Amino acid sequence: VIASFVVTDTYYLVLASLVFTVGAVGLLLRRNVIVMFMCIELMLNAVNLTFVTFARTLDDLGGQVIVFFTLVVAASEVAVGLAIIVAIFRRRRHATADDVNLLRG
């Protein structure tokens, strides 16, 4: 049974969707801004895994190139986002998402 078992691309897609979901739920559950950022990284990584899976399935290197662009966007996002967190933290001594409610109606 084990010898004939093959991991198809559907396994990778399901794994990526599970990691994406954990990231999305974590983004909604946590309120520490840094952990929320990490959850966004999880979601981006799950999407990267999907791209690589499709690149292999379709035999198209474009999928792997897109992963590079995702990485660049993720790196810029983290740099700017963490700078924003540091700037917020300088004004008020903690970084919790619910405290940034100046625009509340």
Next chain:
Amino acid sequence: MREVLFFLMGALALGGAVGVVLARNPVHSALFLVQTLMAVAVLFLLQDADLVAAVQVIVYASAIVVLFLFVIMLIGVDRREAFEEPIKIQRPAALAIGAIIVAEIVYLSGHEWATGLQGYHGTIARVPDDKIAGAGNVERLAQVLFTDFLWPFQLTALLLVIAVVGAVVLARRSGQRAEDVIDAEPADQPSDAPSSVDAAEGAGE
């Protein structure tokens, strides 16, 4: 072998993802994030994406996570989070939305997706009569990146420059007025300032 590796790395990736969400201490979250990123890098390797796996380890698991850890060290470990929940319905709603997301994505992944043209940007598999004979994944990827994707590749350089300039502008101190700093700091400092002692306690749990 590939099957065993897939399930091992899949379990590690998923466990790390759950750990990122559930860990109380942000430092632990960052370390769980490293676990997930490394496992995903191995999954990339399993799928003939050598260069992407290397970049994943170098850029993500080192540079980005180190950036996270730097900021955590800079602002301290804030453990006030767990004790208050301003929006009562948020937690069950988040879990329900998560269940819906996983249901629909898993449902879709068993189907034929809209996939577009095949092999349009160069193939992963080695073909004998290739222009760059005997080239590995790195050479193939470079060829595609510097021909078909040259313009987007140049734009990423612009994006990185903008991000760096933005980060420096946001993080520097001199934009802040002096009286704001004097007003803000003594008032908030004693109550919930996460000191280095606090961080050390959190790491020891």
